[in-house]
Amino acid sequence: MEKITVSFILNGDEVTAEVPPSWSLLKTLREYFELTGPKEGCGVGECGACTVVIDGKAVNSCIYPVAEVEGKSVLTVEGLAGTDGTLHPLQRAFIENNGVQCGFCTSGMLMSAKALLDENPEPTEDEIRTSLAGNLCRCTGYVQIVESVQKAVKMMKEKS
Amino acid sequence: MIDYQYLKPKSLEEALSLLESYGERAMLIAGGTDVMVGIRNGKFAPEALISLRGLEDLAYIEKDNDAYRIGALTTHRMLETHPLIRSELSALYDGASQVGSVQIRNVATVGGNICNAAPSADTAGPLLALDAVAVLKGPRGERNVPLSEFFTGPSQTVKELDEVLVEFRVPAVMGEYGSAYHKHSRRKAMDLPILGVAVSLKVTDGKIEDARIALSVAAPTPIRAKRAEDFLTGKMVSEDVLEEAGKIAGEEASPRDSLRGKAWYRREMIETFVPRMAQKALERLKNR
Numbered sequence: 001m002e003k004i005t006v007s008f009i010l011n012g013d014e015v016t017a018e019v020p021p022s023w024s025l026l027k028t029l030r031e032y033f034e035l036t037g038p039k040e041g042c043g044v045g046e047c048g049a050c051t052v053v054i055d056g057k058a059v060n061s062c063i064y065p066v067a068e069v070e071g072k073s074v075l076t077v078e079g080l081a082g083t084d085g086t087l088h089p090l091q092r093a094f095i096e097n098n099g100v101q102c103g104f105c106t107s108g109m110l111m112s113a114k115a116l117l118d119e120n121p122e123p124t125e126d127e128i129r130t131s132l133a134g135n136l137c138r139c140t141g142y143v144q145i146v147e148s149v150q151k152a153v154k155m156m157k158e159k160s
Numbered sequence: 161m162i163d164y165q166y167l168k169p170k171s172l173e174e175a176l177s178l179l180e181s182y183g184e185r186a187m188l189i190a191g192g193t194d195v196m197v198g199i200r201n202g203k204f205a206p207e208a209l210i211s212l213r214g215l216e217d218l219a220y221i222e223k224d225n226d227a228y229r230i231g232a233l234t235t236h237r238m239l240e241t242h243p244l245i246r247s248e249l250s251a252l253y254d255g256a257s258q259v260g261s262v263q264i265r266n267v268a269t270v271g272g273n274i275c276n277a278a279p280s281a282d283t284a285g286p287l288l289a290l291d292a293v294a295v296l297k298g299p300r301g302e303r304n305v306p307l308s309e310f311f312t313g314p315s316q317t318v319k320e321l322d323e324v325l326v327e328f329r330v331p332a333v334m335g336e337y338g339s340a341y342h343k344h345s346r347r348k349a350m351d352l353p354i355l356g357v358a359v360s361l362k363v364t365d366g367k368i369e370d371a372r373i374a375l376s377v378a379a380p381t382p383i384r385a386k387r388a389e390d391f392l393t394g395k396m397v398s399e400d401v402l403e404e405a406g407k408i409a410g411e412e413a414s415p416r417d418s419l420r421g422k423a424w425y426r427r428e429m430i431e432t433f434v435p436r437m438a439q440k441a442l443e444r445l446k447n448r
């Protein structure tokens with residue numbers, strides 16, 4: 001099959017990919033752009049390890065056809081920290097609050113949380129849990145993760 | 161992994177002509193949450209996917225004098241966050257807000273949910289109980305199919321291969337009904353229902369003027385429990401009456417034994433949740 005050309009914004013930069021039309025966004029990110037932050041857990045939309053943010057919305061990149069990101073803006077965990085390497089409050093909170101154990105779910109958790117906080121800077125615990133319901137974690141039991149998001153909310157509020 | 165072409169028509173006309181020329185070799189894709197998973201699992205092996213995502217003008221929620229109009233490309237997230245849906249077509253809010261996860265709801269569409277025609281589709285019961293009509297467009301023109309005539313079997317509908325679902329119309333009068341949907345599943349999130357029960361009621365001074373009851377995963381397709389509806393119509397609201405309606409609905413269903421639940425269990429849950437959803441619909445009417 002002939003490759004297709006897809007142009008979009010990836011973590012703030014204009015990029016173009018030449019990939020087979022059947023590739024998912026996840027495969028393109030990992031194998032074409034070598035961004036291995038987004039993980040493949042299930043490959044069928046169940047686990048959230050592949051979550052990225054497209055035009056402000058959290059999506060499962062494993063079932064997102066790459067052809068559909070044409071002209072859109074994609075944010076992965078690699079684009080979460082500032083260009084000078086300053087960690088995003090969510091990243092700091094996850095580290096300081098033991099929101100990370102093996103780390104496999106972390107990039108997806110961060111991206112779901114990022115989309116939530118951009119839309120709703122002061123979510124309730126319920127809203128946090130709803131936003132993370134599509135992200136499975138086999139290690140933490142979720143409590144530290146929810147608390148990490150709450151901590152990030154505080155950090156962001158203090159800063160502004 | 162199979163390879164396929166990915167076609168991105170910019171208009172409905174273009175999509176229809178692509179559908180016509182590819183015929184059975186192509187498949188429509190909207191949010192892709194069923195299609196991409198189906199391809200991955202080997203259920204589908206299309207030569208081409210025809211994407212509807214470029215038809216952004218098919219994603220809308222509107223209300224005019226005749227009807228609520230919901231574009232086929234409307235995502236579950238749009239339904240979940242739209243005030244009109246939440247307050248006036250509450251059963252649809254209940255259904256859409258419980259589909260998968262936020263990530264799924266951000267891309268999955270209501271048109272895809274209905275065209276995929278899983279017996280467990282979470283918007284099927286609510287749309288049935290709200291008397292929705294599906295608007296199909298194809299080379300032979302446009303036709304309106306009441307949702308109660310839309311499903312013909314698991315994964316099967318009256319939609320022809322060369323037709324595109326463009327809109328759902330819910331009669332404006334449904335705004336005067338109270339409605340509710342219960343998704344019965346083992347886990348709170350990310351699980352398909354064992355059973356779905358949707359009820360809508362129009363009540364004046366305690367008298368039920370009209371009732372709709374829809375059941376999913378209770379038969380090979382989502383169904384209306386018409387005998388239970390007829391039983392309710394004209395009666396004064398009471399616990400006994402609602403319970404009796406639940407029993408009748410249970411008799412009308414033809415659930416099967418499956419991994420998720422036994423037939424007898426589904427029937428008992430219908431008896432339980434028809435009255436409960438009726439109560440919830442009534443409460444919502446009161447609180448308006």
Ligand SMILES: Cc1cc2nc3c(=O)[nH]c(=O)nc-3n(C[C@H](O)[C@H](O)[C@H](O)COP(=O)(O)OP(=O)(O)OC[C@H]3O[C@@H](n4cnc5c(N)ncnc54)[C@H](O)[C@@H]3O)c2cc1C
Pocket residue numbers: 044045046187188189190191192193194195196197212232233258259260261264267268269270271272273274275276280281282283323324325326350351352353
């Ligand atoms: C992890 C996960 C969890 C899920 N959880 C739920 C759940 O809780 N409840 C539930 O009901 N579903 C669930 N689903 C199934 C799925 O998300 C829904 O059915 C969804 O609404 C499908 O919409 P879509 O736009 O993604 O459809 P697509 O996958 O794009 O299409 C589905 C089918 O409909 C056809 N189609 C789509 N749009 C049109 C149109 N406008 N005209 C004609 N044909 C069309 C396609 O050709 C295809 O056959 C889940 C799926 C996943 C992957």
Ligand code: FES
Pocket residue numbers: 039040041042043044045046047048049050051060061062063
């Ligand atoms: S890898 Fe995408 S949801 Fe699991």
Ligand code: FES
Pocket residue numbers: 099100101102103104105106136137138139140
């Ligand atoms: S930290 Fe291991 S899966 Fe979440």
